[in-house]
Amino acid sequence: MAPNGSVGFRDSPPEPGIFLDEDLGSDWYIYESTESAPHDDLFPDAIPECRPTLSPQLYHAVMAPLSLAVILALSFLVKRRRLHLSCWNGVPGLLSPGNLLEQDGHRAVAAAALALLCSELGRVLSEPRPLPLLPPAEGTRTGTHAGTPAGTPAAREFWKVLALLYFPALYSPLLACATPRHRLGYAAGTLLAWGHCGAQAWHRAQCPLQPQIHRLYSLLSHVPALLSLSLLSLWYPALLLRSLRHGDSPEPWISGKSYYRKYLKALLSKRARKGSSVKIDESLSSRIRSYLLSYVYIPEEGFRIPLKLVVSVTVAFVAVYQVAVLLLVAVVPPLRIIRAGMTKDVVVLLVQFGLVPSQGAAVPGDLEQELRTARHFLWALEVCYICSLVLCCLLTCALLLRSLGTHRSNLRALYQGAVLDVFSKAHILRPSRESLVCWMAFSSFQAAFACLGLLIQQVIFFLCFVAFTFLVVIPLQLGTSSPLFGIIRNMWPFWLTLVVAVLVQHLLAHFQFLEQHSLQKEITNRRALSIVTFLLFPTNVLVGAMAAVWRVVISGLYNAVHFCRLDISLLHRGVETFDPGYRTYCHYLRVEVSQCHPLLKAFCSLLLQPGRTEPPAPPRDTQLEEGPESSPCCSHLLPGLQLMHPKRPAPGRARGRRIRARWWVAYTLLHNPSLTASRKTALADPAANGAQLGIPRP
Numbered sequence: 001m002a003p004n005g006s007v008g009f010r011d012s013p014p015e016p017g018i019f020l021d022e023d024l025g026s027d028w029y030i031y032e033s034t035e036s037a038p039h040d041d042l043f044p045d046a047i048p049e050c051r052p053t054l055s056p057q058l059y060h061a062v063m064a065p066l067s068l069a070v071i072l073a074l075s076f077l078v079k080r081r082r083l084h085l086s087c088w089n090g091v092p093g094l095l096s097p098g099n100l101l102e103q104d105g106h107r108a109v110a111a112a113a114l115a116l117l118c119s120e121l122g123r124v125l126s127e128p129r130p131l132p133l134l135p136p137a138e139g140t141r142t143g144t145h146a147g148t149p150a151g152t153p154a155a156r157e158f159w160k161v162l163a164l165l166y167f168p169a170l171y172s173p174l175l176a177c178a179t180p181r182h183r184l185g186y187a188a189g190t191l192l193a194w195g196h197c198g199a200q201a202w203h204r205a206q207c208p209l210q211p212q213i214h215r216l217y218s219l220l221s222h223v224p225a226l227l228s229l230s231l232l233s234l235w236y237p238a239l240l241l242r243s244l245r246h247g248d249s250p251e252p253w254i255s256g257k258s259y260y261r262k263y264l265k266a267l268l269s270k271r272a273r274k275g276s277s278v279k280i281d282e283s284l285s286s287r288i289r290s291y292l293l294s295y296v297y298i299p300e301e302g303f304r305i306p307l308k309l310v311v312s313v314t315v316a317f318v319a320v321y322q323v324a325v326l327l328l329v330a331v332v333p334p335l336r337i338i339r340a341g342m343t344k345d346v347v348v349l350l351v352q353f354g355l356v357p358s359q360g361a362a363v364p365g366d367l368e369q370e371l372r373t374a375r376h377f378l379w380a381l382e383v384c385y386i387c388s389l390v391l392c393c394l395l396t397c398a399l400l401l402r403s404l405g406t407h408r409s410n411l412r413a414l415y416q417g418a419v420l421d422v423f424s425k426a427h428i429l430r431p432s433r434e435s436l437v438c439w440m441a442f443s444s445f446q447a448a449f450a451c452l453g454l455l456i457q458q459v460i461f462f463l464c465f466v467a468f469t470f471l472v473v474i475p476l477q478l479g480t481s482s483p484l485f486g487i488i489r490n491m492w493p494f495w496l497t498l499v500v501a502v503l504v505q506h507l508l509a510h511f512q513f514l515e516q517h518s519l520q521k522e523i524t525n526r527r528a529l530s531i532v533t534f535l536l537f538p539t540n541v542l543v544g545a546m547a548a549v550w551r552v553v554i555s556g557l558y559n560a561v562h563f564c565r566l567d568i569s570l571l572h573r574g575v576e577t578f579d580p581g582y583r584t585y586c587h588y589l590r591v592e593v594s595q596c597h598p599l600l601k602a603f604c605s606l607l608l609q610p611g612r613t614e615p616p617a618p619p620r621d622t623q624l625e626e627g628p629e630s631s632p633c634c635s636h637l638l639p640g641l642q643l644m645h646p647k648r649p650a651p652g653r654a655r656g657r658r659i660r661a662r663w664w665v666a667y668t669l670l671h672n673p674s675l676t677a678s679r680k681t682a683l684a685d686p687a688a689n690g691a692q693l694g695i696p697r698p
Contacts, residue, residue, distance in 0.1 A: 050207035056132040059199045060170070064133070066195070067173045070188045074173075078180050097175035100308050101595050106178045107307055109235055111314040112228040113175040118315045118447060119225040120167045122322040126221070127212060128156065130163040171196075174232055178239070186240035193236050197229035214329035221325055224318045259304055260602040264664065266302025267599075297404040306592055309407055312443040316400055316564070319447040323454050324393050331385055339378040347371050357480060373478075380474065384465035392457040396450060396564050406567045414593040416671060423586060424573050429594045438587035445584050446566060453563030460560050498546065501539040508532060603668035606661060 097113070124130045174196070177189030200222065210218035297305075344367045350356040351367075356374050413421040420426060475482035488495070515524045523529070559570050566585040569576035577583055 050209075052203050052206040054199055054202060056203065057134070059203070060132045063192075063195055063199070064166075064170055067170055067192060070192060071173045071176060074177065074180055074185055074188060077182065077184060097172040097179070099179075100311065101591075102307065106235070106239075107310050108231060109175060109178050110307060111311050112231045112235075113171060114311050114315050114443065115318045116174070116225050116228040116232075117168060117171055118318045119222065119228070119322065120171070121164075122221060122319075122326075124160060124163045124167065126217075126326070129159075130156065131159040131166060133166075134159065177236070183240060183243040186236050186243055189232070189236035190240055193229060193232040197226070197233045200229060201226060213326070214333055217325065217329045220329070221322060224321060260598050260605055263302050263304075263598040264602040268664075268667075294405065295398045295402045297401050297408075300408070303408060303412070305404060305407065306411070306596060308439075308442060308588070308592065309404070312446040313400055313404065315443055315447045316450040317397065319451050320393060320396050320454055323451045324389060327389055327455075327458060328386075332382060335378060335382045335385070339375050339382075342371060342375055342378070344371055347374050350374055357478065377470075377474070380469050381466065384469055385462055388461035388465050389458055391461055392454055395457065395561055396454050399562060399565055400450065403565050403567050406565075410567065410589060411593065414589060415597060415599070422589065424576065427586075427590065429590050431591050431594055432587075435587035435590045438584040439591040442566075442584055442588040445581060446564075449566060449581050450564040453560070456560045456563060460557070494542075497539065498543055501536055502543060505532070505536065597672060599668040600672050603665055606664060 100110070174189065174192055177185045177192065179185070204219060204222055204226065208219045209215040212218065347356060347367050347370045351358045351370055356370050356377065358370060410422045413419075414429065419429070471482050471484040475485065512525050513523060513529050515522050562568060562570065566581040569579045569582035571579045571582075
């Protein structure tokens with residue numbers, strides 16, 4: 001037992017061969033329990049072998065055929081509804097799992113389904129049995145899988161490839177059930193969502209602890225999946241109840257019709273603000289508040305973030321959570337085990353290497369203070385790791401939220417045809433092979449970039465926290481000298497020289513080398529300027545070296561923090577096409593703007609809108625007055641009658657609707673960037689595609 005009551009390593013070395021057959025990963029759990037726990041709980045064997053009522057193999061063996069049957073039944077249903085009598089003339093097509101190119105629809109269902117798929121991807125890459133349809137192999141508990149063909153490393157990689165195709169096929173019906181917008185689809189979605197959610201929740205309740213990586217990792221990693229399935233389990237019944245109450249609409253459903261009409265109305269209802277003045281001088285608190293609010297996406301009236309972006313940000317959040325949980329359970333428990341198992345023999349070795357300050361003890365029995373210091377150092381490492389991980393997660397999530405504002409600005413600029421405000425070069429906004437590939441991979445790229453950015457940030461910020469802790473905080477606590485303080489104390493003339501040189505140059509430039517005449521500034525004392533430049537050349541070389549180091553530091557921190565954002569390039573504007581993330585984002589914008597332009601969609605919805613029947617005209621009165629002015633042929637028969645010309649009806653609502661619709665069509669065609677190349681030369685001027693129409697060029 002260690003002095004503090006925790007379990008420690010034995011003073012005598014273990015007999016050879018005792019732990020040679022054990023897996024290295026199992027040693028993490030040796031000192032995880034307290035003294036009051038039984039001795040068997042210290043080992044991974046203490047986690048009882050869980051045999052749930054519904055095993056994962058049986059669960060997938062039931063849900064996979066059920067999902068296939070549901071998707072085929074709904075495909076026949078859609079075929080019958082849309083083609084009616086000719087539904088058996090062709091093979092029914094499979095339902096698509098949502099239309100990600102449309103703005104309207106079930107956004108929560110799409111985000112939940114993709115988040116569920118992202119969670120399963122992390123499980124596939126971490127568990128030794130990636131495909132649940134396989135029978136459990138021998139040695140699963142120890143991770144060896146020896147003696148089975150499916151347990152070899154090559155076979156496991158093959159099963160991982162199959163699992164990458166199996167899970168999308170398994171969960172696609174959860175999203176496809178909302179595509180028909182029919183009560184049968186909602187009922188099937190309810191059945192599947194309840195089945196998946198109930199089975200996984202029951203399995204987690206029966207087997208919360210697993211020996212892989214950490215006993216709580218399986219439970220923590222399944223939290224996004226359980227939340228997504230819970231959302232789907234509540235969403236589909238709500239849609240089913242609404243469909244049963246109001247019935248299915250007999251009219252053909254136009255995707256995004258409501259949003260595009262609202263967007264057009266909000267755009268046409270804008271009025272120029274009169275008398276609005278911009279505040280030039282703002283207080284410090286208001287500027288700080290504005291800067292902080294820039295990281296929070298505030299929805300604006302008339303604009304909605306595209307569905308693909310909503311899915312991408314949701315999947316990125318789930319990926320960040322999965323990586324953060326993995327980093328937490330893979331490092332913190334081993335540090336606690338090492339700290340609890342620290343013995344005096346290990347402290348003697350650390351003292352000899354100078355990693356722990358010595359208090360003058362010569363024998364292991366007098367190393368109580370050094371042992372407490374070593375454990376304090378390990379505790380400081382744990383605190384630094386957790387603080388850096390929390391900071392990295394907060395930074396990544398904040399930057400992902402801030403990217404939504406950039407997406408909105410870029411989309412609005414491209415909707416208006418301002419291509420140069422977004423891209424460095426003029427581009428024609430039309431789909432291409434590369435743009436379609438980038439559009440398909442955009443959400444996946446966003447998740448992958450967020451994960452890798454979190455890993456890079458964790459390494460950098462952890463090293464920064466450790467350096468600050470062990471060079472500043474701990475020396476101040478222990479009252480010992482720090483190497484950093486020694487460097488600063490010994491090199492103070494050097495640092496003072498650099499500071500004085502920079503201050504002298506700024507003061508001379510302000511008072512001696514620059515003159516201001518009314519509104520213009522001129523350089524004066526040029527001879528003295530040349531002399532000072534020559535004399536301070538060696539000093540400025542050292543200042544430049546410090547500036548170069550700062551440039552490396554600030555560029556590394558900036559790129560590491562903004563690595564998760566695809567809407568900005570980490571390279572120079574001239575070579576930004578070599579950035580794969582930014583290039584994917586640019587091609588994604590081309591597809592979104594060319595295929596989902598809200599004004600073009602509003603125009604199409606107006607064309608597809610069924611015309612309103614006008615009330616029948618009142619019957620004409622044949623007994624009208626006729627006179628010689630109107631009917632000269634009958635004037636001699638009825639001299640007292642005159643034919644009254646019917647008055648032209650006053651312009652009413654019908655004529656106003658026609659005028660407004662035609663004006664909307666003209667406005668839509670004018671502001672459609674994809675039609676710029678097809679216009680006449682007189683309308684190809686960029687000014688004609690902006691807010692105001694210019695005079696056509698001759």
